[in-house]
Amino acid sequence: xxxxxxxxxxxxxxxxxxxxxxxxxxxxxxxxxxxxxxxxxxxxxxxxxxxxxxxxxxxxxxxxxxxxxxxxxxxxxxxxxxxxxxxxxxxxxxxxxxxxxxxxxxxxxxxxxxxxxxxxxxxxxxxxxxxxxxxxxxxxxxxxxxxxxxxxxxxxxxxxxxxxxxxxxxxxxxxxxxxxxxxxxxxxxxxxxxxxxxxxxxxxxxxxxxxxxxxxxxxxxxxxxxxxxxxxxxxxxxxxxxxxxxxxxxxxxxxxxxxxxxxxxxxxxxxxxxxxxxxxxxxxxxxxxxxxxxxxxxxxxxxxxxxxxxxxxxxxxxxxxxxxxxxxxxxxxxxxxxxxxxxxxxxxxxxxxxxxxxxxxxxxxxxxxxxxxxxxxxxxxxxxxxxxxxxxxxxxxxxxxxxxxxxxxxxxxxxxx
Numbered sequence: 001x002x003x004x005x006x007x008x009x010x011x012x013x014x015x016x017x018x019x020x021x022x023x024x025x026x027x028x029x030x031x032x033x034x035x036x037x038x039x040x041x042x043x044x045x046x047x048x049x050x051x052x053x054x055x056x057x058x059x060x061x062x063x064x065x066x067x068x069x070x071x072x073x074x075x076x077x078x079x080x081x082x083x084x085x086x087x088x089x090x091x092x093x094x095x096x097x098x099x100x101x102x103x104x105x106x107x108x109x110x111x112x113x114x115x116x117x118x119x120x121x122x123x124x125x126x127x128x129x130x131x132x133x134x135x136x137x138x139x140x141x142x143x144x145x146x147x148x149x150x151x152x153x154x155x156x157x158x159x160x161x162x163x164x165x166x167x168x169x170x171x172x173x174x175x176x177x178x179x180x181x182x183x184x185x186x187x188x189x190x191x192x193x194x195x196x197x198x199x200x201x202x203x204x205x206x207x208x209x210x211x212x213x214x215x216x217x218x219x220x221x222x223x224x225x226x227x228x229x230x231x232x233x234x235x236x237x238x239x240x241x242x243x244x245x246x247x248x249x250x251x252x253x254x255x256x257x258x259x260x261x262x263x264x265x266x267x268x269x270x271x272x273x274x275x276x277x278x279x280x281x282x283x284x285x286x287x288x289x290x291x292x293x294x295x296x297x298x299x300x301x302x303x304x305x306x307x308x309x310x311x312x313x314x315x316x317x318x319x320x321x322x323x324x325x326x327x328x329x330x331x332x333x334x335x336x337x338x339x340x341x342x343x344x345x346x347x348x349x350x351x352x353x354x355x356x357x358x359x360x361x362x363x364x365x366x367x368x369x370x371x372x373x374x375x376x377x378x379x380x381x382x383x384x385x386x387x388x389x390x391x392x393x394x395x396x397x398x399x400x401x402x403x404x405x406x407x408x409x410x411x412x413x414x415x416x417x
Contacts, residue, residue, distance in 0.1 A: 017182045021183055022127040022136055023123060023126075023165075024126055024143070024157055025167045026156075026157050027155065027157075027158075028120035028121065029156055029174055030066075031153065033049070034062075034153040034154060036050060037062070047065035047067070048061070048089065049065050049070055049083065050091055056075075056350070057072075057074060058074045061079070063175055068083040076088070099151055102150060103153070106143060106147050107124055110133065111129045123163055123167075144156075158172070158179050160181045160186065168181075168193070186246040187246050194215065194216055195220055197217060198244065199243055200240070209231070218244075225238070228240060260356040261292060261354070262284075262352055262354030263288060264305060264352030265284065270346055277351055281351065282331050285334055286330075288353055288354070289325055289326055292358070299358055300357035301317055302333040303316065303317035303356055305352040305353075307351075308343075309344060309348070311349075316340060330353065334353050
């Protein structure tokens with residue numbers, strides 16, 4: 001193995017018996033920063049931070065930057081205070097997507113049973129590849145070697161009997177490592193971890209558990225199930241109890257459909273004008289709709305995200321009368337949701353739209369609402385073809401053509417997911 005696991009728990013769980021451990025979790029290390037270092041090798045060894053140049057949040061930080069306390073989702077202003085000598089780079093999502101496709105192509109050579117869960121991570125079930133390529137650990141080594149050789153970025157891999165433990169193993173293997181948790185070491189490995197390691201335990205749940213003296217996964221496992229039900233509810237309590245004992249029946253689902261698509265804009269200057277915010281929503285909604293049509297999916301829910309100048313963040317969502325892939329319907333819902341949000345006097349620093357609860361057009365059998373204007377659908381699809389040929393800016397809603405459109409804000413940063 002390329003390096004020893006970082007934690008004592010991982011060292012105790014290390015073994016060579018990978019019988020039954022056919023689930024791999026492959027995770028790129030500080031992916032956006034790693035890609036930037038590919039294109040800017042002169043920055044190696046320096047703290048590199050990917051995110052908004054002046055506003056917004058950190059998308060990724062190199063391990064040199066993390067040594068200063070910088071981490072993803074941190075406000076860029078805070079990152080600059082912690083690491084003033086850091087190299088701050090704007091995100092280049094098209095470039096990251098390009099490298100991601102190369103990484104996923106490596107894994108697709110191993111098995112078709114691959115579930116990509118984000119731009120930089122995926123699960124694989126390699127049971128069908130063992131006879132051809134060797135043991136799961138041998139396959140994991142091959143993936144790490146090939147990803148590094150073909151793309152230049154490092155990958156960490158966790159090997160285990162379940163998805164939950166494989167993901168935890170890859171996290172313990174970072175940076176640039178591999179960790180096997182043998183099936184018979186699953187429970188000891190889990191019980192040595194803090195309660196926050198359990199899948200689905202966020203800050204609020206962790207704090208609630210710790211207030212009751214449940215600091216480790218072992219504490220959760222030892223708690224009677226009725227007590228967990230009272231603390232967290234029946235469904236959540238049951239799920240955490242099972243995970244704490246290594247029970248995770250979820251399978252790797254190939255060809256997984258994205259759960260949502262969305263885009264956010266972080267403004268250089270806080271915006272108080274509702275008319276300007278509605279123009280931003282118009283642009284974002286049409287971006288989302290174009291992506292839905294390109295992916296062949298319909299959205300049943302529209303959500304907005306509003307972050308105020310003081311970082312207070314509000315989300316609102318609405319289920320549509322019928323699933324859609326049309327920008328006009330998405331923006332109508334988004335504007336109604338924004339109308340219900342009280343904008344602070346200091347204004348809005350970030351605004352986003354997300355299309356959720358996606359369903360494949362081909363497999364769902366869902367049709368548009370009976371009163372939907374077919375001319376609008378044909379018009380938006382025709383616009384897709386024109387923009388694909390001549391560029392995204394050649395056709396835009398008329399209200400975005402004046403000097404108030406979002407691109408007129410210098411340095412405004414868009415995040416697409």
